[in-house]
Amino acid sequence: MKLITIIGARPQFIKAAAVSREISKHEDLTEIIVHTGQHFDENMSEIFFEELQIPRPHYNLDINSVGHGAMTGRMLEGIEEILIKEHPDFVLVYGDTNSTIAGALAAKKLKLKVVHIEAGLRSFNMDMPEEINRILTDRISDILFCPTQVAYQNLVNEGFKNYDCNVVVNGDVMQDAAIFYSKSSEEKSGILKKLDKKDFILCTIHRAENTDNRSKLRNIVETLNKINREISVVLPLHPRTLKILQRNNISAEFDIIDPVGYLDMIQLLKHCSLVMTDSGGLQKEAYFFNKNCITLREETEWVELIEYGYNILVGSDPEKIYHAYSKMIKKEFKKENDLYGGGRASEVIVNNLLKTNLIMTPE
Known part of the structure; x- marks a missing residue:
């Protein structure tokens, strides 16, 4: 065949x-x-x-x-x-x-x-x-x-x-991949040593609905600045989005780093305190590695994560983002079910x- x-x-x-x-x-x-x-x-x-x-x-x-x-x-x-x-x-x-x-x-x-x-x-x-x-x-x-x-x-x-x-x-084949690569990420990734942080929130922003809307992008960044005063926020960011921030005079007070590879991302996921993202894949990967997640979108394809309380949808609303952060940073992650096939x-x-x-x- x-x-x-x-x-x-x-x-x-x-x-x-x-x-x-x-x-x-x-x-x-x-x-x-x-x-x-x-x-x-x-x-x-x-x-x-x-x-x-x-x-x-x-x-x-x-x-x-x-x-x-x-x-x-x-x-x-x-x-x-x-x-x-x-x-x-x-x-x-x-x-x-x-x-x-x-x-x-x-x-x-x-x-x-x-x-x-x-x-x-x-x-x-x-x-x-x-x-x-x-x-x-x-x-x-x-x-x-x-x-x-x-x-x-x-x-x-x-x-x-x-x-x-x-x-x-x-x-989900992505869970198969996460399980397979988890061990090798420990051996091959040097991102944590380079980052040198014990407690941090891992954040990603890449969807056009956020990056191409100046008002939404400003709301998200300014709320991340507020959160960063309480716990470090780390944001791997594509150069295109960084240019948008600079062009619109949107100032980020948190740590912006270059985009990272998959093994580095696994290490960031495994050691972060919380995930904030507009990525569909990262919502699931947060679950794979037992992390609560806040989704910076108005909807998600992964509704089961919302249903079971592993994820909260907040869009770009500053009050919703900060309220969700205040809740999820304290919430213990309890994986009481296997939503994606177990590998x-x-x-x-x-x-x-x-x-x-x-x-x-x-x-």
Whole structure:
């Protein structure tokens, strides 16, 4: 059986690596990895692949730094050529990027089987390009692997039991990755020694809804300044966002550091006192490493974290942010359930791909 994996962003490489490790256990499975080049990332150097034991892509389309339409169109063209040449049994796509929808569309129009990993997630915010990508990818996929029961229920509510597809609740492959890399992060990361802080809040801000809205960004930064007077705030920040702060004369009194790699981020997560973020992935990773989280957005795809009290949504409202901080910094983290599969998500994916006659039943 031949599988082609389409990925384009650094987090997708980490997720796909977890599945690739499971695929490699089966001699009758062959995987070909296609990197669209969507996120040009200097961190994806030789050391990125070596440290994280990630398979190097067989194809690199090097498509980046163009608008949504041009990017998706070029990806469609490039992916289609590869699929015609390789003719796989399954095409695997991850998440909700332009690479995801381009891979799914190219495969479907060639009548190839599409597998969507991280299916069924919904923010119910159609202003998000990611929401459009995930909805369309789900609809044309043949096998949909849902990270949570909530994601599965979203698909049921949208009528997927009436479609010719198979839906499986498999857990979250990112938890597989977090477990795998936790030990090596202790050995290879030097971020804590460099940072030299005992107590700190780990914060990230990157979503356009915050960075491109001057009022929201100012509210968030000024509230972080207030919190920083009580406990240190550490913010790995992309240079683009730093320029936005400087251009708008928004002064940060807390520690801004350069963007960090995955192993460094794990160490920051494991040793911080609290997480504040607008990242979907970091919300889950906070849970993986037993940290409470405050989400600087109006909605989240990971509603189970809200439901069980591990996470609070605050948007950019200063009063809500500070109130949530005051509550969550004191709250003991008690993991009383396993929301994301316990590290077996990749195993479930591969076992299901090896089976036939899948039915729409949660694992």
